[in-house]
Amino acid sequence: MSAExxxxxxxxxxLTAAEARALVAQELGQDRPVEPRPAPTPEPLRRVRxxxxxxxxxxxxxxxxxRxxxxxTPDPHWRWISTRETHRGRVRIDVDEVRLPxxxxxxxxxxxxxPFTVATLVRDGSDLLLAxxxxxxxxxxxxxxxxxxxxxxEVPEQAAxxxxxxxxxxxxxxxxxxxxxxxxxGRSVWTTHLFFATGVRAGRAAADDPxxxxxxxxxxxxxxxxxxxxxxxxxxxxxIARTMAAAKGLLPPVGA
Numbered sequence: 070m071s072a073e074x075x076x077x078x079x080x081x082x083x084l085t086a087a088e089a090r091a092l093v094a095q096e097l098g099q100d101r102p103v104e105p106r107p108a109p110t111p112e113p114l115r116r117v118r119x120x121x122x123x124x125x126x127x128x129x130x131x132x133x134x135x136r137x138x139x140x141x142t143p144d145p146h147w148r149w150i151s152t153r154e155t156h157r158g159r160v161r162i163d164v165d166e167v168r169l170p171x172x173x174x175x176x177x178x179x180x181x182x183x184p185f186t187v188a189t190l191v192r193d194g195s196d197l198l199l200a201x202x203x204x205x206x207x208x209x210x211x212x213x214x215x216x217x218x219x220x221x222x223e224v225p226e227q228a229a230x231x232x233x234x235x236x237x238x239x240x241x242x243x244x245x246x247x248x249x250x251x252x253x254x255g256r257s258v259w260t261t262h263l264f265f266a267t268g269v270r271a272g273r274a275a276a277d278d279p280x281x282x283x284x285x286x287x288x289x290x291x292x293x294x295x296x297x298x299x300x301x302x303x304x305x306x307x308x309i310a311r312t313m314a315a316a317k318g319l320l321p322p323v324g325a
Contacts, residue, residue: 188216238274
C-alpha cells in the first residue's frame with residue numbers, strides 16, 4: 070500500500086492561534102511572529118494654558134492738516150530811502166530815493182507843496198456861486214470852485230471857510246463834506262477835500278493877488294449842467310463836486 074494517505078484517511082487539524090500567527094509571519098518573511106500589541110493606554114488630558122491674544126492698541130489717527138489757502142500777497146510797495154528838497158516856492162518839489170520791488174534803486178520827484186487842498190460848491194437860492202480865473206499852465210480862463218491850499222495847523226473845514234471868504238467874499242452858515250480825492254496821485258501827496266455850502270452871507274474879500282485874480286460868477290444850475298455835458302468844464306474839483314452833490318441828494322441829478 071502506498072504511504073500516502075488517501076483522501077478519506079486525511080484528517081483535518083485545526084491550527085491553534087499561535088500556529089496561525091507563526092504561519093502568517095513565515096509567509097510574510099518575518100523572523101518572529103507578530104505579537105499582538107496591547108491597546109495604548111490613553112494619556113491623561115493636559116490643561117493647556119492658552120495665552121489671550123494681545124488686544125491691539127488703539128492708535129489715534131494723526132490729525133489731518135487742513136489745506137489753508139495762503140493770504141493773497143499784498144501788492145508790492147516802493148521802499149523810501151531818503152528825501153532831498155530841490156525846489157521851494159509856491160510849489161515844493163522833493164526828490165526821493167526809493168528801492169523798487171525788483172531791488173533796484175531809483176529817484177522820483179514828488180510834489181509836497183501843501184498838506185491838503187480844499188474847494189467848496191456854494192448854492193445860493195436857485196443859483197450856484199462859482200469862481201472864474203486864469204490858469205497859466207493851460208493858458209485859459211476856466212470856471213472852478215473857490216478854494217486853495219491848506220496850511221499846517223489847519224483842518225480842512227477851516228481852510229475851506231477861509232478860502233471861501235477870501236475869493237468870493239461870502240461866509241457859509243454850514244459846510245457839508247462831499248468827497249475827498251487825490252488831485253494828482255502820480256506826483257503829489259496831498260488830498261483835495263470838497264464841501265457843499267448853503268445859506269451864505271456877505272463877508273470880506275481879501276486884497277487882490279496880482280497872480281490870482283478871481284471873478285465871482287452866479288450861475289443857474291441848469292446852465293452849469295449844460296456846460297458840463299458839453300465838455301466845457303475843465304476843473305476836476307467842480308466836476309466831482311457837482312456829481313457827488315447829486316449822488317448825496319443835495320442837488321438834482323445832472324441834466325434833470
